[in-house]
Amino acid sequence: MPVYRAGRTGADVARERGIRGAVKLASNESPHNPLPSVRAALEVAIGDINRYPDVKAARLAAAVADQVGVATTTGVAVGAGSTGLLLQLAEAYLGPSDDVVTPSPSFEGYAFAARLRGASLVRVPLAGSQADVAAMVGAITERTKVVVIAEPNNPTGTLVGGEALQRLVEETASRCLLVIDEAYVEFARGADQLDAVACARRHPHVVVLRTFSKAHGLAGLRVGYAIGDPAVIAAIDRVGAPFAVNTLAQTAACVSLGAGAELWDRVDAIVERRTRLERALRERGWSVPDPRANFVWLPAGSASRSLASSLEQHGVITRPVPDHGVRVTIGGPTASDRFLNAFASCVDQLELTTAWQLPVADDARFVLDVLDELELIDRVDGFAVDDAARARARAAVADLVAGELHGARRDVATGALRRVAADAGGRLSKVVAPRAIAARLPPQSPHVVPTNSGQ
Ligand SMILES: Cc1ncc(COP(=O)(O)O)c(C=O)c1O
Incomplete structure (x- = not known):
């Protein structure tokens, strides 16, 4: 029997x-x-726990429907966390002759749910740190019942983004269910995201999973929801254990959904700390993929297990994925410093620079410079960069950081930076940013395709 670790x-x-x-x-x-506000509501609700919870979680389902913009609660299922909903989906749709296609590594719950039903998990290796949508499409056969993708992905924290995900939506239509697991959606922040809920409204084969365990901070209460076609939602609901979502969970989730700034200030603080940690690592010469969830991924490859063990020896518990990397959750205000100190103490004992799967040292710092330049483009007044151009520029950097830089040298980074400059420059009314970028470029090497920097 599979064990969830x-x-x-x-x-x-x-x-x-x-x-x-x-x-x-x-x-x-x-x-x-x-x-x-959640604590206060829980204190009141605790007075009612001699009664069974609302078996339909109707108030919470209505609050979710209202917030995400689905017309009726027939498009919303409430469950005991995304994990509970995944198990219900598996129960409703999977049997021993079925396949589930998913990127790998990704959230372990997918393997657990598939194996519980005797279904096979088809693991499609990531391209760099990102789900490889083309390869996932290639892995779909007539046995495939479900394709599941975490957006952003756990453990790498990367987003595949709207264009690629849209392709997955189209390629799975009338072939199988597509589950888009948005456990970390509140942290993702960006114009490159797909509106997965809108997608679920348009496409009956798309199901979106969300949870109160991450941004809402209610992991201990076990509550999440699914959004999808009423027929799929009914199938999920049919196999749910009665009363699986307890009274306290329903109450807390309702209040948290309506909490507004009280909640978002906390989420913002996590995103800020994430940015600081990501930056600190790159400044120290360790490239990391662009983090879009509440954690940072250290692509430590073969050194992952020993890195996590050494960090633990220094009092910092992380999550290793052997031979791939180590996932570090963004914690409280001092947690990142504790992690960075522990990391600094481990670096010398481990063969990290050879194992690291992204550029290290000068190449990593160059990536940081690229990102600085992008920030500059974002900040300078008067730049009429449309969202699409901005998204393309970001995508070029995402390629740079997440995929193509595997073993790459500065030339690759330079080439991508020139493309960013050209992308931005072509659409700008001023030229200062492309010039600023150009001024910081190292001399062009002969095999980098020259591009018009927009000046
Ligand atoms: C991608 C992803 N989906 C789902 C979950 C599970 O969330 P829940 O606590 O709602 O079961 C996790 C938890 O780590 C996750 O990373």
Whole structure:
């Protein structure tokens, strides 16, 4: 029987290694206590727990429908976390002769749900740190019942973005279900995202999963929801255990959905800390893929297990994915510094520079410069960069950071930066940013395709 492996806890580390006071950055939880408004509502709701919960979670389903903009609650299923909903989906749709196609590595719950039903999981390797949509499409056969993709992906934190995901939507239509797992959607922030809910409204084979465990900080209460075609939602609901979503979970989720700034200030703080950590790593010469969730991915390859073990020895619990990387959750205000100090202490003992799957040292710093230039383009007044041009520029950098830089040299980075400059320059009314970029470019090497920098 498959076993779901949860992240290690401070208690595990204290018991097994005698290390006390370790910080847990292993399960992508929120570091915050419940919102004051949620806590207050829970204190009232606790007075009712002698009664069974609302079996339909009707108030929560209506609040979700209202917030995401689906017309009726027949398009919303509430469940015991996304994991509970995944198991219901598996129960409703999968059997021993079926395949589930998913990127790999990705969230372990997919393998768990598929195997529980005796279905086979077809793992499609990531391209760099990102789901390879073309290869996923290629892996679909008549056995494929479900394609599931986490957007952003866990553990790498990358987004495939609207264009690629739209292709997956089209290629799966009338062939199988497409589950878009948006567990981390609140942290993703960007014009390159697909509006997955709109997609689920238009396409009956698309199901979106969301959870209150991450941005809403309610992992311990176990509540999430699915949005999809009423027929799919009915199939999910039919196999749900009665009363699986308890009264406290329903209450907390309703209040959290309506919390507004109280919640978003916290999410913003996590995104800010994520940006600081991402930057600190790149400044120290360690490239990381663009993080779009509440964690950062260290592509430590063959050194992943030993890196996580050494970090743990220094009191920082992370999540290794052996031979791929180490996932570090963004924690409270001091957690990233604790991680960075622990990381600095590990670096020398481990063969990290050879194992690291993205550029290190000068190449990594160059990536940081590229990103700085993009920020400059974003900030300078008067630039009439339309969203599409901006998205293309970002995509060029995403390629640079996430995929093509595997073993790449500065020339590749330079070429991509020139493309960014050209992309931006072609659509700008001023030329200062492309010039600023050009001024920072190293001399062009002969095999980089020259592009018009827009000046
Ligand atoms: C991509 C993804 N989906 C779903 C989940 C599970 O969330 P829940 O707590 O709602 O079961 C996780 C948890 O880590 C996740 O990373």
